[in-house]
Amino acid sequence: MNKMYIYDGTFLNLLSLITFLIKNNIKPTNIVNSNYEPTLLDEIININIVNNPKIINNIKNIWGLEIYKIMLYVYFSEDSYKELIIYYLYLNCLKYKRNTLNMRNLKCVSKSLKIAKYVSNEAHKLKGFVRFKELESKVLYAEISPTNNCLLILSEHFKKRLSHEYWLIKDVKRNMISIYDKKNYYIIPASNLKLNIELNKNELEFADLWCTFYNTIGIKERYNAKLRLNFMPKKYWRYILEMSDENEKSNK
Amino acid sequence: MKLKEKLTILADAAKYDASCSSSGSTRKNENGIGNASYSGICHSFASDGRCISLLKILLTNCCIFDCKYCLNRKSNNIKRAIFTPEEICTITMNFYRRNYIEGLFLSSGIIKSPDYTMELIIKTISLLRNKYHFNGYIHAKAIPGSSDYLVKKLGKLVDRMSANIELPTESSLKLLAPDKKETNVTTIMKTIKENRNTKFTPAGSSTQMIIGATNESDLDIMSKSSYMYSNYNLKRVFYSAYIPLNNDKLLPTLKTPPLTREHRLYEADWLLRYYNFKVEDILSIDNPNFNLLIDPKSDYALRHLNEFPKEINTASYYDLLKVPGIGITSAKRIIKSRKYFKITFKDLKNMGIVLKRASYFITCNGKYFINKSLFNKEFIENNLVLETHQINKPSITQLSLFNE
């Protein structure tokens, strides 16, 4: 049987489970969150592990911020073995400590770095691609639907950049929303928030000015649709204001 | 005139300036609106694949000069417009808070006089900084020929200030831009170099050259770049493939802009700035222009094949950088990793190092990736040319616009 260990889907719970498994010398087949639908070959094991809030600081202090960041970013990915990869990374950290990330000949290290890079690249792209609309209430509102979970990284970014605004970023795919109140942001299930997304009356004017600018700035003698697609893949177009028209056209 | 029409005219007139980067500034949000991102952020990509980071506009497209290659020259009969400072602030602030842009790029045609134009630019940007508390990225063009005290005033307000040299030699400038003097541009560069600190153009200065409007060789152009990098501490030289906009007997007739050549110049520029290459390594009087079929680094390697293959486990950092396909990140990664284990070809792959071009020029523990008898110029050259044409996307140019 496949030994499938269950955690509650949060990063802290995952790390708590991993330390428990390692302490007890248990090698899981995989670690999955509670939404997992088991196959006939799976044995589901739910330990209901109690969170140990000290773990995160321990990782940061003993092995360094970089390793913590890599683990977190892997957790944000959609890789179906991400939990297991973090498990093996953790295991190797016990052995190689602060040198772990240099051991790129280890599969779990090279995989982790690759996945983390993929997540941070996508988050970096989205820092540019997020488009806010101003609502009637003057709150700025944006929708995203990235491949990886970028909401925390983006919230950190906009907390600094748009610190004087109220803003909301909704991850449509994961149905989570980040709410910023000019002091802190809170990431909660979108269904917990009643939202009136009526637009401010200025909104269309500025949206139109932006599209005008966008359509003017390309040089037709250098037209290169392939290059644009490389940098701005089609999966993002739906939520990028200036591309949404073209997106609809090409979907018809 | 409606704001929308002005924006169309003044963005259209600004779009030929190649600089787009918003990087290199560490402006923190200190009770204002916005901040700057050190590594730069692209907010969109135009239909030509170029990154859009800044609201790139001219203050006005009116101009008292008559540069032959320029759409805004006074002898052209085109629609003219001028933004008020308030209008620019409104658009910038509203675009910024919706996350359309990273900041503002403001240039201008010369209206009345260089000083008059500079004062308008300064007025606009101080309004933006002081009344609207805009704290995002600003790149302004300093107007050549304006007074030094104005250049200094503008430098305190912006992240980057630049002035375009436009053409690689004084004689070309005389021919195509008779009103311009190279010394007017270099004076600005000198002021920036001498005053630069965290409060004065923290992201430094850049310049632009138009490629293919005059008959300079790549060697002329690269020598000029190299001279400007070392004398004025420029952050970037941008190369802009000439696009025919005006009919003039002094201008060449081109069917398509020389984009591959532009791409090669960016690649070579990169080699100068980060890879310790000198202009003499890649070009010479006998060989004054780039090989359009392969990139300058591969070209160098093929002409110096006796220095290769490099052994991955022992080569120095700068030797690794000489290998086509191995960049700074890869070289550093190799140096770090080989302290812990002996690197094989398989490890290189796992380490995320692209071997397409590199594999021809390296050994791992003495092993070549195929039969070593194939290590000869003809075999490698043929494969590299094929490789280049399969990839055939000018991605480095675009990346290099950002990573400084």
Ligand code: SF4
């Ligand atoms: S100075 Fe020359 S290049 Fe600049 S706007 Fe006027 S005509 Fe064009």
